Amino acid sequence: MKRRTLLASALVLTAGLFAAPAFAAFPEKPVTVICPWTAGGGTDVLLRALSKEAEKFLGQTINVVNQTGGAGAIGHNAIRTARPDGYTVGMITFELNSLPPQGLVPFTWKDFDPLMRINSDPAALTVKADAPYSTVRGFMDYAKAHPGEITIGNSAPGSVWHIAAGLAAEKTGVTVKHVPFDGAQPAVTALVGGHIKAVAVSVAEVRSQVQAKNLKILGVMSSERDKIFPDVPTFKEQGVDVQFYTWRGLALPKGVPAANKAKILDAYKKAFETKDFQEFAAKASLNLSYQDSAEFAKFLDQNFKDVSAVMKNLGLAKK
Template sequence: MRKKIVFMVSLLAIFGLVTSVFGQKKPDFPRKSVTVICPWSAGGGTDVLLRALSKETEKFLGQSITVVNNTGGGGGIGHAAIMNANPDGYTVGMITFELNSLPPQGLIPFTYKDYDPLMRINADPPALTVKKDSPFNNVKDFIAYAKTHPSEIAIGNSGPGSVWHIAAGLMAQQTGVKVKYVPYDGAAPAVTSLVGGHIQAVSVSVAEVRAQVDAGNLKILGVMDNKRDPLYPNVPTFKEQGIDVTFYTWRGLALPKKVNPAIKAILSDAFKKAFDSQEFQAFAKKVGLNLAYQNDKDFAKFLETNAKDVEAVMKTLGLTKK
């Protein structure tokens, strides 16, 4: 009898212990520091944004966050590292536009479908920018000239198959003009080359031309967004000028597949709070980021349509593998 009671009590105790472990609503997370993978090099735009966001997130997560730069392969290596990370929630990654432009080129064997998206952070539209003393004053002039002078205008971008190369291609495709695409090693050298008068235009983001526009060396003819840029409210969108093109480069956070949903919720909550913090918002304003938050579901939908759009344009540009 006594033995039976002892047995029952211990059984109950074990049961209680087990339920207390598995029945807990909130997992005990995070118990150690979290790593965030950046597929681009330290000091670049993506890296600076990620470090600023991570610094704020630490406060809400209660643990330190280490940003690791896994670079190379045009961003492919870092993206692969995020996908292959241990799905315990201790590794988060920043995914960028290239996740949708590398697969059509046959440069990476995986796509956005191999990730569990967490949230979109920003979406920056390209702008068509020319020299201040250029005869063009709006996108219409520019397009009209390009139509009568095919293959004369050289538009600089940030690299072959890069987001701004595709943006220029999209513009040409929609308007039926022929231009020359000049890829540079990043946006900065393309902008410098435009200031020096070696090319006629660039199709990079507003943030990337801002310094030279403010200095009076360049002027923006239009932005490929559906609203005007808050920094330059006088510059009309492409749509307003009769050319229905919108295009964005984007950055967001993602997890490897199979992360516990409860852990994902904790991470997404902490990053969202950091995103909303005054410090991060002020940072974004200073560097001219176009913040465009989307939750995991919307971000997943966005990724799907974006991948299709990008592949279609790349095909017309002859940038796809097939």
């Protein structure tokens, strides 16, 4: 009996010795955040700005690691397969929902543990400032009257903006030519130079050229008007019911202990609310739209269904 208590207390003691720091002191070493996109790009800059704030609340260094390639597939896979101890967090982006329908990755968002949504940027249909149309309807009518003339640039084949443009064209029943570029920036440049007729990328990506009066936005594909350009009506206001966003959020690999997850979430949520981060987002014209884990998971589910359906209609999905 005595021996058993001794053994038990010894067990409890050792368990306490090992377990206590693991629970109480998480995180006891630097946390890694995987970014599936290149250093210096929009996603990376956002993640670094947010992580810099989160460090203060987490009490540990947060290292941003860029694991790029395969149109985001490599980074997302690295997040999914990371050790689920809370020391690896990842940034997930829209491509997590567009890669699976194309049959390019063997996983979906359901293989991740969504943490929070950070931002969602709607697509905006943008044309040259001197174009003969100034509404979405006008543009579509012009496209109908001049078949084969309208070219819409996007950031890559099967990318979020390709799907957005395809969706808008499909809803209005016009045929346009989609011209994929190597990123949104070159597409916008080509539009300014008059090599294509329109782009359907985010407001942030066309902002400077619109402010310089080289380009004009015909409509945004969101439920509300844009904060920077409140004069631009939404697609819905113009009678074309299209809403399309890109989004970014944080996720963990499946199986992270709840206590650790809560700590990470808490640090990032506080970071999200700091004045510095909010100011940064305003400067970078990012449309912040926080969602907690449960809401984010619901959003991901709906978004995945929508994206898969559109991609199937556009012929981008794997049959």
